[in-house]
Amino acid sequence: MINEIFMPALSSTMTEGKIVSWQKSSGDWVEKGETVLVVESDKADMDVESFYSGYLATILVEAGDVAPVGSTIGLLAETEAEIEQAKQQGGTTAKKEPAAASSSATAVATAPISTTTEIQDNGSRRNGRIIASPRAKKLAKDLKVNLSTLKGTGPHGRIVAEDVETAAGRTPATVAAPVKTPTPTAPQPSIPAPPPPAPPAPVTPGQVVPMNTLQNAVVRNMMVSLSVPTFHVSYTIATDNLDGLYKQIKSKGVTMSAILAKAVAMTLQKHPLLNAAYVEQGIQYPSGINIAVAVAMPDGGLITPVLQNADKMDIYSLSRTWKGLVDRARAKQLQPDEYSTGTFTISNLGMFGVNTFDAILPPGQGSILAIGASQPQVVATNDGMIGIKRQMQVNITCDHRIIYGADAAAFLQDLAKLIETNSQSLTM
Secondary structure, three states: OEEEEOOOOOOOOOOOOEEEEOOOOOOEEEEEEEOOEEEEEOEEEEEEOOOOOEEEEEOOOOOOOEEOOEEEHHHHHHHEHHEEEEEEEEHHHHHOOOHHOHHHHHHHHHOOOOOOOOOOOOEEEEEEEOOHHHHHHHHHHHOOOHHOOOOOOHHHHHEOHHHHHHOOOOHHHHHHHHHHHHOOOOHHHHOOOOOOOOOOOOOOOOOOOOOOOOHHHHHHHHHHHOOOOOOEEEEEEEHHHHHHHHHHHHHHHHOOHHHHHHHHHHHHHHOOHHHHHEEEOOEEEEOOOOEEEEOOOOOOEEEEEEEEEHOOOOOOHHHHHHHHHHHHHHHHOOOOOOOOOOOOEEEHHHHHHOOOOOOOOOOOOEEEEEOOOOEEEEOOOOOOEEEEEEEEEEEEEEEEEOOOHHHHHHHHHHHHHHHHHHOOOOHH
């Protein structure tokens, strides 16, 4: 029997994928569940596993090439005798690819290939296989929970760690601590490698440079954002206390990004509407406060690693988790639930000295906060004198279908109050 290998959908917005490398060569034996190739999705490089055992008879799409989601990229033969037949079939299959691409949604659902993330699934099972995040699988093993009895609440019905915790009788509060486990993962040794690619290739005047997969994903997301009615609200926040706190705990590995994420998360506890999103049925309030923070990628585009349950994590764990996320993001090794589950986004161009800017609302979220640089400013003091205070400008962009000006203003007031007068609470 000859089985087709399809280009899988590794994210809900993915329409095509680039093959980074084939882990097997033509004629090699492939075990069921073994990694066959690595595919570049919108945001990360993902291992793709085989649903069947057999010989990799022929590769239809070579490494470095792009193929539409659902198109055939290779053929597996169950026996050596079928290898030649598969090679002949490969020639005719390549001519049928336009039809396969047009029905990519159907093709992916029946594709004999799986990924380590499976976020395109419509439930927690696919072809008899349980779909769960790596962290959920580990927790299930530790807590002796049978995954087959669970119904996933993650993206597209995927079983996530919270589902396992709930089944084991543990409260959501205990979920926050394990979030830092991604930090010491195996891929870390390769982290320093990726940055150099962009600068070496000089751009010739008049040249048209094709966008990479990540840049194309950003384009699609921005086009979706154009259909959302948004508004902007600005606020000036004094940062003397915040800067003092940062100096105190910087030596312990705490980053300003983590401090700001923690401050925003704590403020969102009082303003759940700002953490919500518009859906056709109404206003969707998520179960957690997941802070996504925009990070520029070395070879173009940006990605938003997510600090899940940021309000429940202490500042030191949050900083360690953030460092691990950024390192793996730049090495293109994030799992989809580490960049696609944000409920509120922060974009901090202040680190580059930018005073003020407006951020574009990400699809599926209700708010994004643009943070400018903290700089000394001449201000009038309460006693009528002139003084110097460090201040930063923050601008929030909101979905006006569910959030109104007064809602945004109240959120910014409480965020400013926390940063200006109670920043020490961020370490508690």
